Amino acid sequence: MDVINGLLSFYYGFIFASVISFARLFTNRCQLAFYEKSRKKIIHKWKFILSGRSRCDHCSEIIPVLYLVPVFGYLFALGKCTNCHNKISLIYFLEESMAFVYGSAYFIFARFQYLHYHISVWFMILYFFLCYFISRMDYRYFLIPTGAIVSILFLAVLELVFVIKPDHLLLISVIPLTWFCFLYLLGYAFPEKLGMADIHFIPVLCLAIHFPHSLYLPAVASFIAIIYFFLRYRHEKWKDSRHNKIPFGVFLSLAFLLLKIIP
Numbered sequence: 001m002d003v004i005n006g007l008l009s010f011y012y013g014f015i016f017a018s019v020i021s022f023a024r025l026f027t028n029r030c031q032l033a034f035y036e037k038s039r040k041k042i043i044h045k046w047k048f049i050l051s052g053r054s055r056c057d058h059c060s061e062i063i064p065v066l067y068l069v070p071v072f073g074y075l076f077a078l079g080k081c082t083n084c085h086n087k088i089s090l091i092y093f094l095e096e097s098m099a100f101v102y103g104s105a106y107f108i109f110a111r112f113q114y115l116h117y118h119i120s121v122w123f124m125i126l127y128f129f130l131c132y133f134i135s136r137m138d139y140r141y142f143l144i145p146t147g148a149i150v151s152i153l154f155l156a157v158l159e160l161v162f163v164i165k166p167d168h169l170l171l172i173s174v175i176p177l178t179w180f181c182f183l184y185l186l187g188y189a190f191p192e193k194l195g196m197a198d199i200h201f202i203p204v205l206c207l208a209i210h211f212p213h214s215l216y217l218p219a220v221a222s223f224i225a226i227i228y229f230f231l232r233y234r235h236e237k238w239k240d241s242r243h244n245k246i247p248f249g250v251f252l253s254l255a256f257l258l259l260k261i262i263p
């Protein structure tokens, strides 16, 4: 890999880390504005979500720009708020670091895989944002906002038409449609077990991931879910409500991100 592509890989890693940092703030504020008890007090919801700087979780002081730099901001601040000296959650740092590695790796992958690789990376950035948002929402409330599913559908169609330009459009669309019909029947037979959002989300992700990965996506997601539950059960017994419900959107998103980087 030459120097320019090395720098570009670093640049895209940095963009992905910035995106996850923004997605975290966006998700937290969406939860406060639409789903938590505080929603009644927030009148101008979108103004609340999209404006205003990041604040410390403990003292609510505005975080200086230097410490907002993804990955490095945490290191500069030595993992503590510079105002109240309380610890900043390590999760923030880990999320940003993983996004950085993923973004760098995805650029290298896309360069070999696609002709218009820069455009592919920008599509992936948007998918990445939406997958993070969906995962957090599904994990907390067991729901996937329809707007997020429609956004992924919109992106998938745009990418197919303008970037991928597949020869076999039928093959690309047949698998998501088959999944949709199969899941719809399954949902009809077991209405308690499968959420309507999952029935819509799986075919949309299959369309976004293209053939042949669309064949494996639900299986890979289930496999990740099984590993996760196995590890989790070893550590703690979940509350009763959690025994019946599975935030499958989280595992679907993970499987999507994983399969996107496999040739």
Ligand SMILES: [Zn+2]
Residues within 6 Å of the ligand: 056, 057, 058, 059, 060, 061, 081, 082, 083, 084, 085, 086
């Ligand atoms: Zn603080």
